[in-house]
Amino acid sequence: xxxxxxxxxxxxxxxxxxxxxxxxxxxxxxxxxxxxxxxxxxxxxxxxxxxxxxxxxxxxxxxxxxxxxxxxxxxxxxxxxxxxxxxxxxxxxxxxxxxxxxxxxxxxxxxxxxxxxxxxxxxxxxxxxxxxxxxxxxxxxxxxxxxxxxxxxxxxxxxxxxxxxxxxxxxxxxxxxxxxxxxxxxxxxxxxxxxxxxxxxxxxxxxxxxxxxxxxxxxxxxxxxxxxxxxxxxxxxxxxxxxxxxxxxxxx
Amino acid sequence: xxxxxxxxxxxxxxxxxxxxxxxxxxxxxxxxxxxxxxxxxxxxxxxxxxxxxxxxxxxxxxxxxxxxxxxxxxxxxxxxxxxxxxxxxxxxxxxxxxxxxxxxxxxxxxxxxxxxxxxxxxxxxxxxxxxxxxxxxxxxxxxxxxxxxxxxxxxxxxxxxxxxxxxxxxxxxxxxxxxxxxxxxxxxxxxxxxxxxxxxxxxxxxxxxxxxxxxxxxxxxx
Numbered sequence: 226x227x228x229x230x231x232x233x234x235x236x237x238x239x240x241x242x243x244x245x246x247x248x249x250x251x252x253x254x255x256x257x258x259x260x261x262x263x264x265x266x267x268x269x270x271x272x273x274x275x276x277x278x279x280x281x282x283x284x285x286x287x288x289x290x291x292x293x294x295x296x297x298x299x300x301x302x303x304x305x306x307x308x309x310x311x312x313x314x315x316x317x318x319x320x321x322x323x324x325x326x327x328x329x330x331x332x333x334x335x336x337x338x339x340x341x342x343x344x345x346x347x348x349x350x351x352x353x354x355x356x357x358x359x360x361x362x363x364x365x366x367x368x369x370x371x372x373x374x375x376x377x378x379x380x381x382x383x384x385x386x387x388x389x390x391x392x393x394x395x396x397x398x399x400x401x402x403x404x405x406x407x408x409x410x411x412x413x414x415x416x417x418x419x420x421x422x423x424x425x426x427x428x429x430x431x432x433x434x435x436x437x438x439x440x441x442x443x444x445x446x447x448x449x450x451x452x453x454x455x456x457x458x459x460x461x462x463x464x465x466x467x468x469x470x471x472x473x474x475x476x477x
Numbered sequence: 478x479x480x481x482x483x484x485x486x487x488x489x490x491x492x493x494x495x496x497x498x499x500x501x502x503x504x505x506x507x508x509x510x511x512x513x514x515x516x517x518x519x520x521x522x523x524x525x526x527x528x529x530x531x532x533x534x535x536x537x538x539x540x541x542x543x544x545x546x547x548x549x550x551x552x553x554x555x556x557x558x559x560x561x562x563x564x565x566x567x568x569x570x571x572x573x574x575x576x577x578x579x580x581x582x583x584x585x586x587x588x589x590x591x592x593x594x595x596x597x598x599x600x601x602x603x604x605x606x607x608x609x610x611x612x613x614x615x616x617x618x619x620x621x622x623x624x625x626x627x628x629x630x631x632x633x634x635x636x637x638x639x640x641x642x643x644x645x646x647x648x649x650x651x652x653x654x655x656x657x658x659x660x661x662x663x664x665x666x667x668x669x670x671x672x673x674x675x676x677x678x679x680x681x682x683x684x685x686x687x688x689x690x691x692x693x694x695x696x697x698x699x
Contacts, residue, residue: 409541439552440545443578 230300231339231465236312239347243373248311253422260467264309274311321362334365341367373403410444480590487563488596489606494624499562505687519564554588596622
């Protein structure tokens with residue numbers, strides 16, 4: 226159990242780079258490691274994350290004060306130790322600015338709260354500019370730059386030096402790679418509207434037995450294990466104060 | 478309840494006798510059990526399908542849909558023996574996919590018993606591929622087929638250490654005879670009254686070998 230609350234923000238200023246996919250893998254990871262988690266989906270009013278994790282996800286509008294209160298004023302009051310916030314496209318920088326304004330970033334800097342940001346990178350130069358912009362808020366936070374290959378994006382092929390110059394501007398930033406998942410497997414999980422873990426376990430939304438393809442489940446299991454090994458590499462459970470990762474079913 | 482066997486006949490090399498072994502095994506299982514499902518995964522030139530069209534269907538592992546069509550059937554414990562004639566083009570992709578989706582582990586969970594019959598050749602590619610399979614497949618499930626017609630008594634030592642099935646060579650005229658599309662091994666046993674003929678004995682020897690293989694499979698799991 227975490228000694229202090231942990232907030233994990235997943236975001237990007239660009240749409241379609243896989244923020245919600247990464248959020249879903251995080252929720253599955255915490256669930257597999259017995260870390261109590263709640264999630265906020267800022268894709269108000271629809272909410273893709275809520276579709277996959279309805280029991281622990283609430284849809285909020287992060288631009289409103291009342292919803293900001295709902296998230297941050299309850300960090301100490303509620304039992305889940307980790308809060309994952311899936312920030313809608315274009316809202317990452319404004320959201321971080323809001324966090325600064327309400328004193329949240331100061332609290333993170335002083336160690337009262339654990340704060341981690343998963344910044345999902347797109348393939349374009351705009352994403353690199355985002356890094357520079359976001360970096361201004363990152364003092365006191367664990368900052369992860371996520372290269373998401375799930376949609377077969379080719380990263381920074383044009384100029385590695387450009388990427389490095391941006392990357393090295395941010396002290397203590399760590400990069401993470403989300404590998405590609407077989408397209409058909411990804412689509413099937415979408416259609417099933419269940420967490421990746423349930424898909425692997427061949428279960429429907431209400432724990433009922435399902436009949437997903439063994440091949441597709443195999444691809445998802447293999448992919449999820451690779452994603453989680455990245456989370457293990459950055460010692461994510463330690464970061465959120467939950468200790469060492471447990472031996473998980475998907476890796477047995 | 479005995480496990481459902483899935484025989485995968487494979488080699489990274491062409492022309493080593495995969496389809497011959499698949500034909501023999503399919504006909505043996507059909508004779509013994511009354512039913513068998515065979516799959517022809519030869520991307521370029523289907524051949525088992527031409528020999529045994531009534532019990533064979535084509536499959537591929539080129540795209541995900543093809544893989545689902547094949548593997549989702551192989552993983553079912555329905556008591557129906559399955560024979561896969563895996564063409565050399567599909568060798569790498571099949572075992573890569575199989576490793577990735579955890580086929581062997583899931584098979585063990587579901588009472589399905591894959592048996593990999595690796596048809597040996599004397600070249601380096603064969604040895605390398607066999608080594609790769611050894612890393613992936615438990616020893617009891619990986620069997621080297623020493624086809625005398627191909628190996629000519631020079632099976633590389635690395636391939637002869639584990640379990641072996643030996644298929645003796647037939648004289649050329651008999652080889653040509655059994656290669657005819659209309660030829661049936663079981664049909665020959667039934668029609669040929671003289672059981673002392675070379676071909677009669679050859680077929681019986683191979684059927685006996687497959688029976689031993691099945692018995693070993695049952696013993697292994699008991």
